Amino acid sequence: MKMIRMKNIRKSFHNLEVLKGIELEVDPGEVVAIIGPSGSGKSTLLRCLNRLETIDQGSIEIEGEVLASAGPDGRSRYVQEDQARAICHKMGMVFQQFNLFPHMTVLDNLIEAPMTVKGVKKESIVPQAEELLRKVGLYEKKDNYPSRLSGGQKQRVAIARALAMQPDIMLFDEPTSALDPELTGEVLKAMRQLAQEHMTMLVVTHEMAFAREVAQRVIFMDNGEIVEAGTPEQLFGSPQHARTQAFLNSML
Numbered sequence: 001m002k003m004i005r006m007k008n009i010r011k012s013f014h015n016l017e018v019l020k021g022i023e024l025e026v027d028p029g030e031v032v033a034i035i036g037p038s039g040s041g042k043s044t045l046l047r048c049l050n051r052l053e054t055i056d057q058g059s060i061e062i063e064g065e066v067l068a069s070a071g072p073d074g075r076s077r078y079v080q081e082d083q084a085r086a087i088c089h090k091m092g093m094v095f096q097q098f099n100l101f102p103h104m105t106v107l108d109n110l111i112e113a114p115m116t117v118k119g120v121k122k123e124s125i126v127p128q129a130e131e132l133l134r135k136v137g138l139y140e141k142k143d144n145y146p147s148r149l150s151g152g153q154k155q156r157v158a159i160a161r162a163l164a165m166q167p168d169i170m171l172f173d174e175p176t177s178a179l180d181p182e183l184t185g186e187v188l189k190a191m192r193q194l195a196q197e198h199m200t201m202l203v204v205t206h207e208m209a210f211a212r213e214v215a216q217r218v219i220f221m222d223n224g225e226i227v228e229a230g231t232p233e234q235l236f237g238s239p240q241h242a243r244t245q246a247f248l249n250s251m252l
Contacts, residue, residue: 009058029198033211036221092162098154152183
């Protein structure tokens with residue numbers, strides 16, 4: 001069973017078509033990096049996966065469950081709201097900006113969604129949240145407020161918060177782009193650890209070294225299309241398309 005299956009995904013904002021017939025499948029435990037220039041549709045693709053944006057055409061399946069399907073008129077139709085919400089809860093997302101609740105401690109940031117969305121009791125989620133903070137190296141900061149953390153620490157809390165919902169798939173939208181270079185490494189380390197634990201991950205990134213080292217597959221997007229895809233060795237070692245070559249020459 002595929003963890004993610006997207007077929008003929010099309011999405012427009014007003015008259016601008018930003019996704020042009022995207023086809024994407026992701027296997028269990030696979031780490032897929034999506035690279036490409038700004039404005040190529042990478043972030044929109046992720047946001048369509050968990051319904052932060054709705055697609056115009058095409059179909060989306062998550063772990064074999066249909067989230068959206070093509071109707072007879074060609075337009076996409078989503079399943080009922082409660083079903084769509086349950087499917088989207090299979091995915092955790094980490095954004096460029098950390099989006100932590102500033103008025104809550106680090107620990108409270110982690111336990112809020114499991115308690116309010118899933119109805120988990122506080123006494124059962126707190127030990128899990130503390131273990132996740134140990135995992136990202138921030139247990140000692142559990143009683144701190146986000147304002148007391150560095151950017152790298154905030155992003156690691158954001159990763160732990162997404163994991164607290166026990167997702168099967170993690171989506172990362174340029175998680176290091178808002179960080180100073182010296183703080184990027186600690187976030188990538190946490191993501192590498194997830195990859196080693198065989199978490200299914202779809203990562204939009206400008207970190208070519210991460211894509212090369214950690215991803216099993218790299219997808220190059222440009223102008224709303226998947227131009228080229230392959231193993232890191234294929235894509236970085238011998239890119240076939242002129243657009244891929246030009247992009248990599250500008251990045252490496």
